[in-house]
Amino acid sequence: MKFDMIAFDADDTLWHTEQLYVDVQAQFRALLDQYIDTAALMDALYAVEMRNLNYFGYGVKGFLLSMIETAIRLTDGRVAGRDIQRLIDLGKQMVQADVALLEQAQPAVTALAQTHALMIITKGDLQDQEAKVARSGLGAHFRHVEVVSLKTPGAYAAVLKRHAIPVDRFLMVGNSLKSDVLPVVALGGQAVHVPYALTWAHEVVEDADPSRYHQIDHLGQLPALVAQLEAAE
Amino acid sequence: MKFDMIAFDADDTLWHTEQLYVDVQAQFRALLDQYIDTAALMDALYAVEMRNLNYFGYGVKGFLLSMIETAIRLTDGRVAGRDIQRLIDLGKQMVQADVALLEQAQPAVTALAQTHALMIITKGDLQDQEAKVARSGLGAHFRHVEVVSLKTPGAYAAVLKRHAIPVDRFLMVGNSLKSDVLPVVALGGQAVHVPYALTWAHEVVEDADPSRYHQIDHLGQLPALVAQLEAAE
Numbered sequence: 001m002k003f004d005m006i007a008f009d010a011d012d013t014l015w016h017t018e019q020l021y022v023d024v025q026a027q028f029r030a031l032l033d034q035y036i037d038t039a040a041l042m043d044a045l046y047a048v049e050m051r052n053l054n055y056f057g058y059g060v061k062g063f064l065l066s067m068i069e070t071a072i073r074l075t076d077g078r079v080a081g082r083d084i085q086r087l088i089d090l091g092k093q094m095v096q097a098d099v100a101l102l103e104q105a106q107p108a109v110t111a112l113a114q115t116h117a118l119m120i121i122t123k124g125d126l127q128d129q130e131a132k133v134a135r136s137g138l139g140a141h142f143r144h145v146e147v148v149s150l151k152t153p154g155a156y157a158a159v160l161k162r163h164a165i166p167v168d169r170f171l172m173v174g175n176s177l178k179s180d181v182l183p184v185v186a187l188g189g190q191a192v193h194v195p196y197a198l199t200w201a202h203e204v205v206e207d208a209d210p211s212r213y214h215q216i217d218h219l220g221q222l223p224a225l226v227a228q229l230e231a232a233e
Numbered sequence: 234m235k236f237d238m239i240a241f242d243a244d245d246t247l248w249h250t251e252q253l254y255v256d257v258q259a260q261f262r263a264l265l266d267q268y269i270d271t272a273a274l275m276d277a278l279y280a281v282e283m284r285n286l287n288y289f290g291y292g293v294k295g296f297l298l299s300m301i302e303t304a305i306r307l308t309d310g311r312v313a314g315r316d317i318q319r320l321i322d323l324g325k326q327m328v329q330a331d332v333a334l335l336e337q338a339q340p341a342v343t344a345l346a347q348t349h350a351l352m353i354i355t356k357g358d359l360q361d362q363e364a365k366v367a368r369s370g371l372g373a374h375f376r377h378v379e380v381v382s383l384k385t386p387g388a389y390a391a392v393l394k395r396h397a398i399p400v401d402r403f404l405m406v407g408n409s410l411k412s413d414v415l416p417v418v419a420l421g422g423q424a425v426h427v428p429y430a431l432t433w434a435h436e437v438v439e440d441a442d443p444s445r446y447h448q449i450d451h452l453g454q455l456p457a458l459v460a461q462l463e464a465a466e
Contacts, residue, residue: 052325055325055329056358056360057361061294068317069318072315081312084301085306127291127382
């Protein structure tokens with residue numbers, strides 16, 4: 001058996017992203033320190049983000065709007081306009097930030113592109129994700145880039161249908177059990193979990209059965225795992 | 234000759250959108266009236282929007298961030314936090330607004346779906362556009378929904394390639410000469426312009442050659458035009 005398509009998540013699978021959010025959150029906390037006790041700031045931000053997902057979805061723009069809303073709420077509206085502008089400027093820096101590839105991403109993707117069709121399936125803002133693929137230098141290795149608003153089993157099924165990929169010949173690779181691994185396993189596909197050092201609370205799951213998916217320490221181990229899976233069947 | 238695919242723009246082609254932006258801008262002006270002379274407000278907002286396209290792209294979230302930035306700049310930071318929160322709440326109302334179909338959209342799409350493969354090609358925020366397709370009640374008539382970050386000839390070429398549609402059997406229908414008509418004509422495809430009562434300044438073009446595309450007054454005329462184009466060749 002040979003996989004017809006190997007799909008990669010992008011953020012924190014191919015390149016660092018969560019670190020950028022953590023860094024910006026530290027600047028957000030420093031900015032609000034003049035107004036309030038920031039001990040509960042991150043919990044408040046997370047609560048606002050969760051409420052706003054339904055309106056604004058995933059990605060930098062929704063995160064930025066949630067930071068602004070949290071700043072206004074927690075300061076009872078006292079946050080100065082110039083500080084809100086600083087938040088907007090942080091958002092602009094985020095969408096222009098250098099794309100820092102994970103250490104093993106470049107050689108793993110380059111090697112697998114010699115033998116397999118590859119694609120990216122990622123959440124987030126469309127323009128931002130497309131620009132990161134371009135800046136990553138890896139774009140030419142991927143046949144398709146799919147930016148989706150949710151990573152549910154139904155969303156994966158729609159992508160597989162659109163590209164006429166049989167689910168039993170599809171392998172998904174990503175750092176999030178919730179978004180990259182479990183929905184694909186639920187469809188009957190195979191998935192590889194590559195844990196990242198940081199996981200956004202929203203992506204944490206407690207009850208995944210590790211016998212239902214594969215796990216590697218870093219992408220450098222992926223070509224050998226793919227060869228092993230294809231030889232086994 | 235029969236078209237393999239008839240593609241529709243969505244905003245102001247299938248349903249009203251620009252009116253929603255105009256209404257929200259009127260509320261934006263009323264909100265800032267307590268701070269500044271708002272005579273030049275819309276020009277200032279437009280200038281900020283154009284600068285921010287590169288960071289935030291098209292759609293409600295970028296528009297909302299540009300309103301906030303404009304409010305801060307023009308008031309020299311004096312705009313109150315509660316008023317910025319009101320802007321964010323306007324953005325939330327925009328993404329939840331009822332989808333008001335254009336008068337002839339429903340019968341035209343329903344009729345053409347009997348005889349042709351249909352798709353939507355639209356700019357904007359991914360989640361927002363998908364949600365509007367769902368709320369429109371027309372979703373089942375469209376085989377694909379493509380949300381793109383730009384509507385350039387290259388972007389259309391990529392969509393045609395992805396779906397294996399020959400350009401000479403592709404018809405694009407939309408209200409924007411700049412985004413829906415001219416890039417498709419440049420590729421060698423056919424396009425139908427359906428003018429909408431309002432056109433965002435960014436979408437205005439002055440120098441389109443009307444002999445290179447088709448024009449109708451409303452979507453109710455589209456089935457007859459399609460029949461006529463297919464009979465002619």
